[in-house]
Amino acid sequence: MQEIHAVVAGAGIWGCTLARRLAEKGMKVLVVESRPVVGGNVRCEIDPETGIEIHLYGSHIFHTHNDKVWSFVRRFVEFNGYQHKVMAHFKGKTYFLPLGLSLINKFFNTELKPCEIAAFMKDENNSKAIFDAFFRGYTSKQWGRDPESIDPSIIRRVPVRENYDVNYFNDYNQGIPLSGYNSLFERLLDHPNISLECGRAYRIGDFPGTKVYYSGPVDKLFNYKLGELPWRSLKFETETLDISDYQGTSVINYPDISVPYTRIHEFKHYHPECKDTMTMAKTIIMREFPAAWKNGDEPYYPISDKSSQELSGKYLEEAAKIPNLVVGGRLGGYKYLDMDQAMAAALELEI
Ligand SMILES: Cc1cc2nc3c(=O)[nH]c(=O)nc-3n(C[C@H](O)[C@H](O)[C@H](O)COP(=O)(O)OP(=O)(O)OC[C@H]3O[C@@H](n4cnc5c(N)ncnc54)[C@H](O)[C@@H]3O)c2cc1C
Known part of the structure; x- marks a missing residue:
């Protein structure tokens, strides 16, 4: 096996950004990812029947104010200029949020x-x-x-906009990669100094003496010895429909308590530049249902209160005592991060 200078455990946006930086510094990097594929929760799948890009873990729109992030990410993908708008359907009428x-x-x-x-x-x-x-x-x-x-x-x-600006995010840089999200991760890792092993979960004690950058759950790293950190989960139901356009936009929220889901995503609207897809007589929608989380379910949103913050703080202190281990990302840090924040954290980390 060739010499490895650093291991990146977790191939989400934090890990892949870091792997690329380390590789560009001349270090040989091994990326290990517990899932069979890279991309973390930004992973997408191209539907073989329609060619529509499905965001497997819920809609992801890249948006940022951070110029460093914006120039870094555009070295790897070009964005399509999509501007995110969210509607809310309440009692038979549809409104623009925010x-x-x-x-x-x-x-x-x-x-x-x-x-x-x-x-x-x-x-x-x-x-x-x-x-x-x-x-x-x-x-x-x-x-x-x-x-x-x-x-x-x-x-x-809740901030109230005293104008008709219905752009959901305030960030002036927004969009979806023209070549799809998966290509961002493939290109970040496409470097002669990077090797990748999918389907391998890092555990403490692996790779002795080598620096490890870990972005999996921080409590799992320690086998939950201080207790489990609480999360909120989601379930998704995806449906292909024989119509061109189901709801006329990418996301509609359903705030009414009597409706069991919170949102419906319609993915073709994220790529208005794909004229053939936009006009074909098929579309894919995904209903999003919030769900309780138990160990083994996909963790989506940290339930951040005093006790969970204290517990995550204790785990992070434990991690800091382990030589050659750096913990980060949304699961490692137990905090909600947008993609640009996860990327910024990886760009700013001292390496
Ligand atoms: C529903 C939802 C919608 C979102 N929408 C947006 C949006 O529109 N715009 C936006 O900017 N952000 C959005 N986000 C946030 C975005 O998902 C995160 O910013 C991003 O996923 C963080 O990347 P990460 O690398 O920290 O974590 P992850 O993407 O979770 O990557 C961590 C990786 O580590 C792997 N792993 C775990 N344990 C191990 C181990 N022991 N060994 C090896 N690998 C391991 C995991 O399999 C995973 O691939 C959304 C989040 C949610 C929950």
Whole structure:
């Protein structure tokens, strides 16, 4: 076996970015990934029948304000300029999120001007009506909590746009890779100094004396000896339909508590540049159902409260005591990270 200077355990966006940096510094890097494929939770699959790119772990839109990330990622893929918009379907009507002039004027059947929004939303009746329609049920389903336990004061922390900007993210750089997400990971790892072993899970004690960068779950690394970190999970149901366009956009949220899913994704809308796919008489939708998590399920969202933060802090302290081990990424750090944040963390890490 050739000499290895560093091991990267986990081929998600954090691990692949790091592997590329290490390789470009002249180090021989072995990437080990427990799944059979690379990409982590950004992994996609091209549907063989329609050619539509399915985001296996829920819709992923690359968006960033970070210029360093934006120039790094574009060395590997070109983006299609897709700008993310999210709709919400409530009681037979469809609204543009986020909370702004479009949603408020349609919901209250009024024609407020930008300068009137702040005062309008200060009225508790108005803010409560918005909260009950668009936030209470959604939050309750997402986190598996009784709707009545959701504190209406969260509405005060939801930013209100005093304009008709319906772009979901504020980031000016956005898009989906023209060549698909999987190509990003394949190209990041396409370097003569990088070798890849899929289907291998790193455990403490593997590769003695070699520096290891690990982005799997931090509690699992220690065999849960201090307890399990809690997560929220998701289940997805995918369906191919014999129509050209199911919902006219990529994501519609369903905040109503009586609807069991939270969102429907329709993937063809992420690639408006693929004219043949857009016009063909088939589409693929995916319903997203929030789910309780138990060990063995896919972890999606950390349930971040005081006790879980304390527990993850203890695990990270344990990890810091192990020579040659660096823990990071969303599972390692036990924190929600957008793709650009995971990439930024890997770009900024001292190596
Ligand atoms: C539903 C949902 C939607 C999202 N949408 C967006 C979005 O629109 N835009 C955005 O920017 N971000 C989005 N994100 C966040 C995005 O998924 C994360 O930023 C990204 O996955 C983080 O990458 P990572 O490398 O840290 O972790 P991961 O992608 O989880 O990669 C970790 C890898 O480590 C592997 N692994 C685990 N244990 C081991 C082990 N012992 N040995 C070897 N390998 C191991 C895993 O199999 C996995 O491949 C979304 C997240 C969720 C949950």
